[in-house]
Amino acid sequence: MTVRVGVIGGGQLARMMIAPAVEIGLDIRVLAEDEGMSAQLAATAVGDYRDLETVRAFARDVDVITFDHEHVPQDVLRALVADGIQVHPGPDALQYAQDKLVMRARLAELDVPQPEWAPVRDAGELQRFIDEHGGGAVVKTPRGGYDGKGVRVVRSGSDAADWFASAGGEALLAEELVSFRRELAQQIARRPSGEMVAYPVVETVQRDGVCAEVIAPAPGTTARVVELAEQIGRRVAEGIGVTGMLAVELFETDDDRILVNELAMRPHNSGHWSQDGAVTGQFEQHLRAVADLPLGRTDPRQPWTVMINILGGPAEGSLADRFAPAMQEYRDAKIHTYGKAPRPGRKVGHVNVSGDDLEDVVYTARAAAALFV
Template sequence: MTSSAHFPTVGVVGAGQLTRMMIEASARLNINIKLLAETPIDCAALISNNVEIGDYKNYDTLRKFCENIDVLTFDHEHVPLEHLKKLELQGVKIRPGIKALSCAQDKAIMRTTLSEAKLDMPRWAIVKNKEEIENFAAKIGWPLVIKSSVGGYDGKGVWIAQDITEVQKIIESPIKESSQWLVEERVNFKRELAVHVARSPHGQSVVYPVVQSTQVDGVCEEVIAPAPNLSDNHASQIQAIALKIAELLDVIGVFSVELFDLGDGKVLINELAMRPHNSGHWTIDGSNTSQFENHLRAILDLPLGSPSLTSPNTVMVNVLGGQFDDMYKPFMHCMARDPELKIHLYGKEVKLGRKVGHVNICGEKVSDLLERAHHAADYLTGKITE
C-alpha cells in the first residue's frame, strides 16, 4: 500500500486553467485530482492522469463521476443546481455548497441575499420586460447595466444600455437562459478591488490582502497586490465584508468578491465568484499559500495555509490570445529579458482574446513591476515585437 492510499481524491467538474492550476498545487500535498472534462484537450486534461470525458449537464454522468471521490468542486458555475441537490442527498460533499453556488449561478439570488444582509451594492432591480426596465430607469436614470441573471462570465451576459432603444436589442440577444434580467445603476467608480477568502467546513477562514484589478471589456487584465493607496483601515473593512459574505453563504473553498471603490472610503459589491478567480492568480508567486492550494485545503477540511505576502508587491497581467499561435519563441524572449518573471501558460489553443496564460512578477516598485509584466504579456501575444 502506498502512502497515497490514505489521502483523499477531489473530483473537479471542468478542466480549464483553474483546474490545471489546482492540479499543479495538488502534487506536493499528495492529493489526488479526478477531472470531468468536456474534451481530452481541455487544458487541465492535458496534464492529468485521471480524466473522465462527459457532459456535466447530464445527471447520470455526474453521479457516476462522484462514485470514487471524497469531495466535488468546480472550475465554473454552470453545473445544473438540481443535479447537485440530488447528489448532495446521496451524500456527495458539494464544495462550495448549494447556497453559495446558487448565488454564483444566479445574480438575482446573489443581489437579493446580500441586500437582506444590508451589504452595500449598486442600486438594482429584477425585471422581466422592457416596461420594468423603463420604470427602473425613471427612478435612477440612464445609462443602466443589464445582466443576464444566469449564464454570464468574463463580460459575456453584461450590457450597458444608454437608453430604451438599446434595451430592445439586448433583451433579444443570444444569451436567453434568463427568463429575467438584473438591471443595475452604472456606478461611477474610481477603480475596482477584489478580495479572496478561503473557508473550511469547520469555519476556519483566511483572507488575502485586498488587490486592485483592472478589467478591459469585462475581462480581468491586470492585478496589483496589495491594492495601492488603500489605508489599512479601509482594507480591513473590505476584508470584513468578504468574511461576512463567506459566513452568510456558508461558502466552502476559495471565493472572491469584486468591488467598486467609489474613492470616498465607500465600496459597493459588484460580483462574487465561488471558486479560485483570475484576480487571485497573483497568489501563486506572491503569497505563502496560493489560492489553489488553499482551495484544496479548504474543501478537504485541512487546516488553511498562511495568506501572507512573500514580497512587498506582486503584479499579475493576463496573457490573451493574439496573432501568434506559436508562443514558444516569444516565451524564450521574455525569459531572457527578465529572469524574475513567472510566466504561467495554460497549454490552450491560441484564439484571439482567449486567456492563454498570465505573468506574475514580485518586487518592490509597482510601476517597475507593471512595466515588466505588461511588456511580457504584450510580447507573448505579438502586440509588441521588441
C-alpha cells in the same frame, strides 16, 4: 489515507490545481468537457457536466467534488448531495454565483453594500429604473454571463429589447450605473469546519470586460478600505456558507463607498498573483479548504506582485516559442500558460512578477507578457 478530489470542468483553473494537489498529497481527478482541455493531465473522465449519470459515475471514485466553473445545474448538485457525496462549495452556496438576482437578494438580506438594483421584465420597467437612476443603468442576464458577456450599459428601456425578447418573460437584472474610482477584489478561503482566512485586497484592471491586470496589494488603499473589504468578504463567505475560495469583486466609488459587484466561488483571476506572490497560493488554498485541511498563511512574500493576463496569444508561431526569449530577458517573471490555442480575446496564460518597487514590477510584468502576444 489520501484524499481524492474530483474537479468538474477541465479548464485552466483545474489545470492550475494539479501541481499543488500533488505537492500537498492529494489525488486530483478531473471531469473534462472535451478531450485535450487545459487540465488534460488529470482528466480521468470526459463527459457532460449537465448529465447527472455522467457526474455520478465520476463522483463515485472521489471523496469530495469541487469545480473549475460554476455552471453545473442545481438539480445535478443536489442529487450528488442526496447521494451522500461531499460537494464544496455546495449547491446552497453556488446558487448565489449562478443567478445574479438571487445573489443580489441574499446580499441585501446580509446588509452588504451593493449598487441599487431591481428585476425588470420589460422595456417599461427598465425605463422606469433608468429614469430613477440618473438616466442610465447596467443590465445583466441573471445566469451564464462572465468576462463581460451578458452585461450591457443602457440609456433607454429599448436598448435591451433583444434580451427581453429572448428571456421568455423572465426578469433581467438592472443595476445602478456606478461611478467608481477603481475595481478591487477581496478573496476569502473558508473550510467546512468554519475556519476562514483573508488575502490582501487587490486592484483589478478590466479591458473589454476581461480582467487584464491585478496589483497586489491594492496601492494607495486606506486602512478603512482594507478593513471594510475584509469585513464584507467574511460576512459574505459566512452568510452564504461558501467552502473553498471566494472572490468578492468590488467597486471603490468616487464618494468613498465600497460596493459588491460580483461573486465567484472558485479560484479567480484576481487571485492568480498569489501563486507566486503569497505564502499560500489560491489553488493550494482552495484544495486545502475543500478537503477540510488547515488553511495556509496568506501574507505577501514581497511588497508588490503584479499579474498580467496574456490575452489572445501570438498571431504567428506558438506560445512555446516565446518562453526562452521571455525567460532570458525577464528572469524575475513567472510565466503560466493554459495549453490553449491562441484566439483573439482568449485567456491563454498570465505572468506574475514580484518585487519591492511597484513601478519596476508593473513594467517588467507588462513587458514579459507582451512577448506572448
